[in-house]
Amino acid sequence: MDFEPIYLSLKLALITTAILLLIGIPVAYWLSGKSTMAKIILEAFITMPLVLPPSVLGFYLLLAFSPNNGFGKWLHEHLNLQLVFSFQGLVFASVIYSLPFMISPVKSAFGHLPETLAQASYTMGKSKWQTFIYVLLPNIKASIYTAAVLTFAHTLGEFGVVLMIGGNIPGVTKVASIAIYDAVETMDYEAANQYALILFAITFAIVLAVFIFNKKAVKNPFE
Template identity: 80%
Template sequence: MDLEPIWLSIKLAIITTFLLLLVGIPIAYWLSRKQNFFKIVVEALITMPLVLPPSVLGFYLLLAFSPNNALGQWLHQHFNVQLVFSFKGLVFASIIYSLPFMVSPIKAAFSHLPKSIAEASYTMGKSKLQTFFSILLPTIKPSIFTAAVLTFAHTLGEFGVVLMIGGNIPGETKVASIAIYDAVEIMDYTAANYYALILFAITFLIVISVFIFNRNAVKSPFE
């Protein structure tokens, strides 16, 4: 059995999760502050991948970044970047598709933090930036961990979006979910079963790790 699709899926999930941690945490914090209509629109757009069929999102990304369209031509001419049928395209599509899994839990955690925590930090002479990194982020560490794990697991099992924008190129865009589909298409159920079992095992371990981490995070010191 060719394990390359498994490693490619893991690589995609790791890169996507890392980039979304960098992007998602500031977005979640910004959304958790005082609400206005613009923020409601932004949050709705971020949440759309949760309810939008993956093939629809993948189709529009394929159109937007196709070399035949203005945006795709501009990226290729000015940055020599081609997102369609490339691993870079998979990363970009995965960031958009998994963004709500990163932003929503962290935004909820920020929203439930008492304002007195930040205010107490300010009275002690800490700046907003110092308060954010040394007080607020450590306080919501379990939510950040949960968001990262959910993002990783969600990216690991993507199919519709990655197939639409990445196609099925061995070693480049053929991730595990596509390998399962290919194996079923040619009735190679043994290979499909191996791929599915590996993804099942990885996902199960990920979910267990979330429960264990969160249980330890909230455990009483008197237990």
């Protein structure tokens, strides 16, 4: 059995999750504030991957990333970067596709925090940045953990978007979901079953970890 697709899937999921932790939490915090038309429009775009067929999103990303069109052409000419049929393209597409899985739980958690938390921090002389890091984030750690795990698991199982953007290049873009598809196409059900079982086991383990962590967080909310 070739474990390269499993390695690529885990690598893609880890990188995507790390990037979305960095950009998703600040965006979620901003969206949780006073509602404006700009925020409503942005949140609608962020939520689109939840309702769009992956092939639709993958098709438009393929057009956008193509070296023959706008954004993709600019990247190729000025940065010598090609996102189509590359691992970098998979990361970029996965960040867009998994964005709502990171932002939605974190935004909801920020929205349920009492305003008195931040006000008390400001009264004690803490800045907005200090309040965000040392007061608000610790109080939503369970939601951040859940969002990170959901993002990881969702990225791990991606198929339509990664197929459209990355194709099927062994060692570069052939992730586990693509390997399963290939194995079924060639009627190699034993290989498909092996890949599927590994993905099932990994996904079950991380989802179980979420339930265990959240159960402990409910019992000990101030730890």
